[in-house]
Amino acid sequence: MTTADALFDRQLKALAMVFEDDIRPGANYELVVEHGGQAWVSGQIPRLQGQIVCTGRVGQDLTLEEARAGARVSTLRALAILRQQLGSLARVERILRVTVYVQSAADFTQQSEVADACSDILYSVFAPNGGHTRTSVGVYQLPKNAALEIDLVAAVRPA
Amino acid sequence: MTTADALFDRQLKALAMVFEDDIRPGANYELVVEHGGQAWVSGQIPRLQGQIVCTGRVGQDLTLEEARAGARVSTLRALAILRQQLGSLARVERILRVTVYVQSAADFTQQSEVADACSDILYSVFAPNGGHTRTSVGVYQLPKNAALEIDLVAAVRPA
Amino acid sequence: MTTADALFDRQLKALAMVFEDDIRPGANYELVVEHGGQAWVSGQIPRLQGQIVCTGRVGQDLTLEEARAGARVSTLRALAILRQQLGSLARVERILRVTVYVQSAADFTQQSEVADACSDILYSVFAPNGGHTRTSVGVYQLPKNAALEIDLVAAVRPA
Numbered sequence: 170m171t172t173a174d175a176l177f178d179r180q181l182k183a184l185a186m187v188f189e190d191d192i193r194p195g196a197n198y199e200l201v202v203e204h205g206g207q208a209w210v211s212g213q214i215p216r217l218q219g220q221i222v223c224t225g226r227v228g229q230d231l232t233l234e235e236a237r238a239g240a241r242v243s244t245l246r247a248l249a250i251l252r253q254q255l256g257s258l259a260r261v262e263r264i265l266r267v268t269v270y271v272q273s274a275a276d277f278t279q280q281s282e283v284a285d286a287c288s289d290i291l292y293s294v295f296a297p298n299g300g301h302t303r304t305s306v307g308v309y310q311l312p313k314n315a316a317l318e319i320d321l322v323a324a325v326r327p328a
Numbered sequence: 329m330t331t332a333d334a335l336f337d338r339q340l341k342a343l344a345m346v347f348e349d350d351i352r353p354g355a356n357y358e359l360v361v362e363h364g365g366q367a368w369v370s371g372q373i374p375r376l377q378g379q380i381v382c383t384g385r386v387g388q389d390l391t392l393e394e395a396r397a398g399a400r401v402s403t404l405r406a407l408a409i410l411r412q413q414l415g416s417l418a419r420v421e422r423i424l425r426v427t428v429y430v431q432s433a434a435d436f437t438q439q440s441e442v443a444d445a446c447s448d449i450l451y452s453v454f455a456p457n458g459g460h461t462r463t464s465v466g467v468y469q470l471p472k473n474a475a476l477e478i479d480l481v482a483a484v485r486p487a
Numbered sequence: 488m489t490t491a492d493a494l495f496d497r498q499l500k501a502l503a504m505v506f507e508d509d510i511r512p513g514a515n516y517e518l519v520v521e522h523g524g525q526a527w528v529s530g531q532i533p534r535l536q537g538q539i540v541c542t543g544r545v546g547q548d549l550t551l552e553e554a555r556a557g558a559r560v561s562t563l564r565a566l567a568i569l570r571q572q573l574g575s576l577a578r579v580e581r582i583l584r585v586t587v588y589v590q591s592a593a594d595f596t597q598q599s600e601v602a603d604a605c606s607d608i609l610y611s612v613f614a615p616n617g618g619h620t621r622t623s624v625g626v627y628q629l630p631k632n633a634a635l636e637i638d639l640v641a642a643v644r645p646a
Contacts, residue, residue, distance in 0.1 A: 196440055197447045198462040202424050204483045205365055206523055209424045212463030265520050265527045266640075270465045273628040281514055281630040288515045303516040304530030304638045306588045307628030310432040310466030312440040320463045322425075324522045355599055356606045357621040361583050363642045364524055368583045371622030429624045469591040469625030471599040479622045481584075 173258035176294045177248055184241060188249045189218055201254040207265070208323045210250055214315035215242035223316045228277025236271065236316050237286035243319040244287040248294060255325060262324040264291055264301035270318045273307030280305040287319055332417035335453045336407055343400060347408045348377055360413040366424070367482045369409055373474035374401035382475040387436025395430065395475050396445035402478040403446040407453060414484060421483040423450050423460035429477045432466030439464040446478055491576035494612045495566055502559060506567045507536055519572040525583070526641045528568055532633035533560035541634040546595025554589065554634050555604035561637040562605040566612060573643060580642040582609055582619035588636045591625030598623040605637055 181187070194200050194211065202209050215223040223239025225231045231239075252258050269284040271277075284305035292299035301321075311318050340346070353359050353370065361368050374382040382398025384390045390398075411417050428443040430436075443464035451458035460480075470477050499505070512518050512529065520527050533541040541557025543549045549557075562585075570576050587602040589595075602623035610617035619639075629636050 196444050197451060198426075198443075199459040200461070202422055202459060202461050204422050204424060207424070209461045209481075211461040212465070263520055263522050265522060265525070266638075267516075268463070270463075271628075272466075275627065277628055278630060278632045280628065284516075285514050292515060300517040300520060302518070302520050302527045302529040302638075304586070304588075304636065305630060306530070306626045306636060307590075307630075308465045309468040309627040310430075310434065310436055310439065312437060312464060312466075314437045318463065318465060320425075320461075322527075355603050356610060357585075357602075358618040359620070361581055361618060361620050363581050363583060366583070368620045368640075370620040371624070427622070429622075431625075467624045468593065468627040469589075469595055469598065471596060471623060471625075473596045477622065477624060479584075479620075 173261065173294055177258055180245060180290060180293060186217065186245055188246060192250055192253055200250045203254060203325060206324060208251060208325045210247050210321050212318045212320040213243045213246045214312060214318050215239040216246060217242055221313050221315055224314045225316055226272050226274050227316050228274035231316055233279055233282055236283045239316050240283050240286040241290060243317060244290045247319060247321055251323060256328060260326045261295060262326055263298060265322045265324055267301055267303045267319060267321045269305040270308045270311060271305065272311045272316050277307060280307050283317060332420065332453055336417055339404060339449060339452060345376065345404055347405060351409055351412055359409045362413060362484060365483060367410060367484045369406045369480050371477045371479040372402045372405045373471060373477050374398040375405060376401060380472055380474055383473045384475055385431050385433050386475050387433035390475055392438055392441055395442045398475045399442050399445040400449060402476060403449045406478060406480055410482060415487060419485045420454060421485055422457060424481045424483055426460055426462045426478060426480045428464040429467045429470060431470045431475050436466060439466050442476060491579065491612055495576055498563060498608060498611060504535065504563055506564060510568055510571055518568045521572060521643060524642060526569060526643045528565050528639050530636045530638040531561045531564045532630060532636050533557040534564060535560060539631050539633055542632045543634055544590050544592050545634050546592035549634055551597055551600055554601045557634050558601050558604040559608060561635060562608045565637060565639055569641060574646060578644045579613060580644055581616060583640045583642055585619055585621045585637060585639045587623040588626045588629060589623065590629045590634050595625060598625050601635060
């Protein structure tokens with residue numbers, strides 16, 4: 170087992186998180202498209218075993234800390250999907266972009282602090298090359314009333 | 329005429345949709361930038377012959393079904409733009425990413441169902457390689473009060 | 488000094504704008520990731536010398552013209568970051584995508600007009616290759632109550 174995979178499993182264990190054995194898209198799209206040295210991952214809401222575990226408007230229906238917990242689920246789900254597609258997270262060279270969409274209350278301005286929970290995981294799993302660019306914004310609504318959604322683009326090595 | 333172009337024309341015909349002969353950007357940007365095997369398409373609102381045909385807040389001013397009709401216009405417009413730029417849709421190898429922004433009512437959570445109308449077209453036109461990643465979010469406002477906006481990134485073959 | 492760098496400095500001077508000598512990310516992410524001929528730049532709010540200079544909801548707390556001034560700060564900041572990373576803006580071949588997120592009032596629909604201020608700068612600095620694709624949307628909230636946020640992806644030449 171490679172380092173990134175081992176670090177990923179450690180994160181899952183620390184957070185007592187178990188994803189489906191075979192993660193499937195919720196509708197007619199692909200979880201990942203790999204092409205030309207890049208892997209694009211579809212937007213992930215905080216879903217575990219078919220259950221959305223973090224819903225509502227952050228700063229109103231749930232706290233920053235609860236949103237950060239949801240961001241960890243979305244991030245690890247995106248990585249679980251990458252591993253499922255690539256065979257191993259060792260194939261990830263760099264995370265090029267993470268976009269974090271936070272379903273926000275009208276006066277909630279801590280989208281960056283929600284996104285930090287995502288970034289922390291990326292740095293841990295892909296150390297020492299976990300550096301990534303990031304955009305975080307506060308949206309009005311998300312599919313299935315999810316509190317947040319995260320998508321990413323990775324640079325990957327050939328299999 | 330190649331298959332993807334023929335399938336695209338079939339979609340246009342089925343929906344009785346006709347785009348301008350020479351689609352131009354609404355302001356000072358490009359409709360497509362092609363570089364390094366990728367074609368990036370600017371965000372498209374549901375515009376036909378200069379007319380925006382789907383406006384308002386989905387789940388309040390218009391129904392899911394009306395938003396899905398608008399998503400078909402935006403998607404086919406993005407593909408019309410790609411064909412105009414590339415010469416033929418046969419040059420599209422894969423759609424890497426589609427992002428669907430839906431101008432949503434405060435309690436509208438079916439952004440994925442709007443985006444499905446976009447995905448259905450991509451699968452039809454680029455069969456059997458129509459698979460793509462997708463992110464759909466609910467935003468607060470869109471240019472010109474459009475009900476939705478769709479952008480995409482495609483992997484393309486050399487001319 | 489290359490043309491793009493000179494044109495960039497001219498813009499900074501015309502707007503009397505000075506960025507930090509060493510721009511650093513606000514949290515645990517990277518300002519730029521360069522890989523495979525692309526440079527991805529993190530979302531930039533209108534920040535000058537550590538100060539956010541354009542906050543509030545456009546169309547309610549501030550005018551279109553004020554938002555356009557903020558868009559110039561975010562755009563030039565993104566370019567300052569690119570220059571810091573690449574050594575010179577002459578290494579930029581094309582801007583592939585700009586995404587402009589505008590924190591909007593419920594009835595503000597001129598996100599494109601805000602984004603035009605960004606596009607004007609890109610055309611000026613990278614003439615005659617300033618063409619770029621663009622998506623502009625109206626979001627509900629942004630980090631630190633910023634009025635807008637801009638991220639971009641550039642195609643770059645080897646150093």
